[in-house]
Amino acid sequence: MASEKEPERGGQEAPGNARPGPEPAPPTAALASRFQQMFPVLSAAEIDRVRHFGDLRRFLPGEVLFQAGKPGPGMYVILSGRVAVTGRDPLGQALPVATFAELIGATLEDMAEVVPGEVMADIGQLSGNPSASVIDARAVGEVEAIVVPPEGLRALLIAEAELGERILRALILRRVAQIEMGFGGPVLIGSRKSPEVTRLSGFLERTGIPFRVLDPDQDADASSLLARFAPNPGELPIVVMPDGTVFKNPTKTDLARVLGLVATILRSERYDVAIVGAGPAGLATAVYGASEGLSILVLEAITFGGQAGASARIENYLGFPTGVSGQTLMARAF
Ligand SMILES: Cc1cc2nc3c(=O)[nH]c(=O)nc-3n(C[C@H](O)[C@H](O)[C@H](O)COP(=O)(O)OP(=O)(O)OC[C@H]3O[C@@H](n4cnc5c(N)ncnc54)[C@H](O)[C@@H]3O)c2cc1C
Structure with missing residues (x-):
């Protein structure tokens, strides 16, 4: 992104970079905006x-x-x-x-x-x-x-x-x-009060996928899209994917598959270790096993993070004296 007004933003000038101004001191991570x-x-x-x-x-x-x-x-x-x-x-x-x-x-x-x-x-x-x-x-x-x-x-x-x-x-x-x-991922069109919207939005939140919910009661465009794609209430919500594909009331698995979260190709050779569950225990086992040179397969039924991923704040984890949200901690591990 262009930054004519912020010469302090970069370190050394890149070749061909015509931005004016004196050579700035590289910002420390703490000071950089x-x-x-x-x-x-x-x-x-x-x-x-x-x-x-x-x-x-x-x-x-x-x-x-x-x-x-x-x-x-x-x-x-x-x-x-x-x-x-x-x-x-x-x-x-x-x-x-x-x-x-x-x-x-x-x-x-x-x-x-x-x-x-x-x-x-x-x-x-x-x-x-x-x-x-x-x-x-x-x-x-x-x-x-x-x-x-x-x-x-x-x-x-x-x-x-x-x-x-x-x-x-x-x-x-x-x-x-x-x-x-909420920009860049799927758009969920359906009532915010609907359990189906809650089911899909909860899954996307836990998985760290950006998404947006458009409620037809509040958004005229959403209302006309619903009229076009899902005349039957059983087909709600509809989900419009980033490439424009429309799904009617998809399951979490459908969504995971189309978002590329489900590996479709497993390596043909044997793994040293198969781990069932990508909660804290499974992720830690995978990291330490891989760091010892083992080939690891992690199988997860829902999404990474397990119960810890649902915790609003974990206050007893080493290295986070003021606490950390479970999803942030688990996303780092993942
Ligand atoms: C709301 C909440 C707040 C919490 N807060 C704290 C806290 O502040 N401090 C603290 O120390 N602990 C806290 N805990 C407890 C902590 O999260 C758990 O002790 C920890 O997550 C257990 O880790 P685990 O990997 O053993 O199991 P889990 O976290 O239960 O992970 C198991 C994983 O295995 C998957 N799985 C299960 N069966 C299968 C299968 N057949 N195939 C594929 N995958 C499968 C599940 O989907 C899940 O992702 C909290 C728990 C909750 C729910």
Whole structure:
């Protein structure tokens, strides 16, 4: 995202970065604003380290880097040129940019363009099932970028601990902001009082998927969509996925499958350990087993976190003297 007015945002200037102003001191993590952490500008040295994990690509003016509703090819690090960004949800409604900017302490101009050195990615790209993009991103003039595929991104996070942590923090903060705004994931259309909406929204909340509920009693668009798609009350709620696909009263499993949360391909070789349940005990066992070099399969019936994921505040966990929400703790473990 562009930041003409905030030269202190990045570290060293990236090659081709034409932003004016003196070389700023790199901000400490504690002092950097949420916006700076969310949209870091990599230094030339950091960009060189990223090159090992991806390929160079050139885009012609107007060419698409990300298309809303479609999974992207991985993470981009922009080397030269600018990328215009607009967002829209599954109903084609525009990203509430002003709300988003306010939430993260940015200006509207900051939100509209990506400049050299910036990282474009979503945390979903860490998995083998990249989630659908919530933005349209197009080259403004010619753009040169490094494209890092999901496996390259995972390798980078392991091999480049400090840089990897910076990128991972940015991706986590972007997802947190999306969840806070309810932007980017499925849109649930149905009465907020309905148990079916509660069932699906509870599942999405626990899974850390951003979503929005539109109540036809309060939203005229939702009401007309319902009239079009679900004349039968038994088919409520309807769920519009980021790619525009519509589901009528789906089960949690349907939703998990279409969101790419259910692994469809298991490795053909044998695993050393199979763990049933991704609660605190299962996740800890998986991490320590893997760190000893064992291949691990974790099978979970609902979603990661177990009972702990449902806890509003856990106050007796090491390292969190003021407590931590169960979902935050479990999401870190996951
Ligand atoms: C609201 C709430 C607040 C809490 N607060 C605290 C607290 O502040 N401090 C504290 O110390 N403890 C707290 N607890 C207790 C703590 O969460 C549990 O002790 C802890 O979660 C137990 O971990 P676990 O991994 O053994 O089991 P669980 O958390 O129960 O996880 C088991 C997992 O296995 C899955 N599973 C079960 N059967 C199958 C199957 N057949 N196939 C696949 N998956 C399966 C489940 O879906 C679940 O995800 C709280 C619990 C709750 C409910």
